[in-house]
Amino acid sequence: MDYAIETNELTKRYKKTTALDGATLRVPKGAIYGLVGRNGAGKTTLIRVLNDLQRPTDGGYALFGVPHTDKKISAVRRRIGAIIEAPVFYGDLTVLENLKQQCRILGMPSFAHLDGIIAETGLSEHVKKKPSKLSQGYRQRLGLAMALAGEPDLLILDEPINSVDPQGIVEIRELLLRLNREKGVTMLISSHILDELSRVATDYGFLEQGRIVREMTAREFEANARKSMRVTVSDPAALAVALEEKGIEYKILPDNAADIFGEIPVGELAALLSAGGCTLLNVTERDETLESFFLNLMGGAQ
Numbered sequence: 564m565d566y567a568i569e570t571n572e573l574t575k576r577y578k579k580t581t582a583l584d585g586a587t588l589r590v591p592k593g594a595i596y597g598l599v600g601r602n603g604a605g606k607t608t609l610i611r612v613l614n615d616l617q618r619p620t621d622g623g624y625a626l627f628g629v630p631h632t633d634k635k636i637s638a639v640r641r642r643i644g645a646i647i648e649a650p651v652f653y654g655d656l657t658v659l660e661n662l663k664q665q666c667r668i669l670g671m672p673s674f675a676h677l678d679g680i681i682a683e684t685g686l687s688e689h690v691k692k693k694p695s696k697l698s699q700g701y702r703q704r705l706g707l708a709m710a711l712a713g714e715p716d717l718l719i720l721d722e723p724i725n726s727v728d729p730q731g732i733v734e735i736r737e738l739l740l741r742l743n744r745e746k747g748v749t750m751l752i753s754s755h756i757l758d759e760l761s762r763v764a765t766d767y768g769f770l771e772q773g774r775i776v777r778e779m780t781a782r783e784f785e786a787n788a789r790k791s792m793r794v795t796v797s798d799p800a801a802l803a804v805a806l807e808e809k810g811i812e813y814k815i816l817p818d819n820a821a822d823i824f825g826e827i828p829v830g831e832l833a834a835l836l837s838a839g840g841c842t843l844l845n846v847t848e849r850d851e852t853l854e855s856f857f858l859n860l861m862g863g864a865q
């Protein structure tokens with residue numbers, strides 16, 4: 564398989580902290596790779612190292628098959644667009660001038676493609692403003708537009724939808740999916756908003772204390788995700804007794820609700836509850852969310 568990003572035991576040590584501790588991951592070409600990890604897991608450090616803002620202490624990485632120590636790597640870097648932490652702009656320039664300046668820096672021969680980028684990132688009405696006059700969500704959109712200005716083959720986005728409103732989140736999601744499907748742009752995205760990440764990601768890497776503790780495709784995630792039933796009952800205590808007896812995992816929730824993990828036919832559950840004087844009021848089948856998978860995984864890693 565061809566990889567847009569491969570890291571090999573990537574390590575970054577600061578004086579007192581080891582931010583990356585032998586992180587090995589593979590981002591297949593054409594993937595939308597969701598990088599998931601708690602605060603301080605090392606996501607931003609990894610992204611900074613990949614963008615040559617920091618040197619690895621040990622280990623290495625390759626971008627589109629070119630090792631980071633190879634002379635050809637600077638040509639490969641031109642194929643990358645990135646937002647790292649908060650996007651950075653030229654404060655004295657307008658939105659449009661910022662984008663043109665980005666094109667100049669990247670050696671783009673024309674600005675003709677900027678109209679499309681401006682429209683797709685929802686910036687059309689803001690091109691004459693200075694970045695400081697934009698709301699935080701629109702600054703984030705400008706960051707994305709800047710990352711797209713070089714028509715990249717690989718986008719590296721650190722928390723791209725931070726402070727974006729719900730409408731903007733939908734627009735950015737659709738834009739990212741379009742870029743991926745129509746232009747084959749590979750993406751590495753770190754986000755705390757796992758529900759949103761799970762709507763776009765084709766692959767996941769779970770980072771914990773500077774190491775990738777698990778990598779899986781979205782398909783593998785879906786196949787492995789535990790099925791659950793969300794039920795509402797008249798008497799949660801009776802539900803707990805019945806499920807304990809059966810050895811079935813469950814979690815009691817507020818408002819007489821509970822999540823039941825594991826296979827039990829609804830009819831059998833209803834009969835079991837009824838024997839304990841409890842009525843089953845409502846049942847919905849649910850797939851495990853990325854967030855609960857992540858919390859389980861991290862619980863196990865501690």
Ligand code: ATP
Pocket residue numbers: 577578580581582600601602603604605606607608609
């Ligand atoms: P968050 O989700 O909070 O942004 P993160 O996963 O991006 O977290 P990093 O910012 O990569 O995590 O930080 C990883 C660890 O490295 C943290 O313990 C952090 O304090 C430390 N660290 C990051 N940058 C530096 C630095 N320049 N000097 C010293 N320590 C640093």
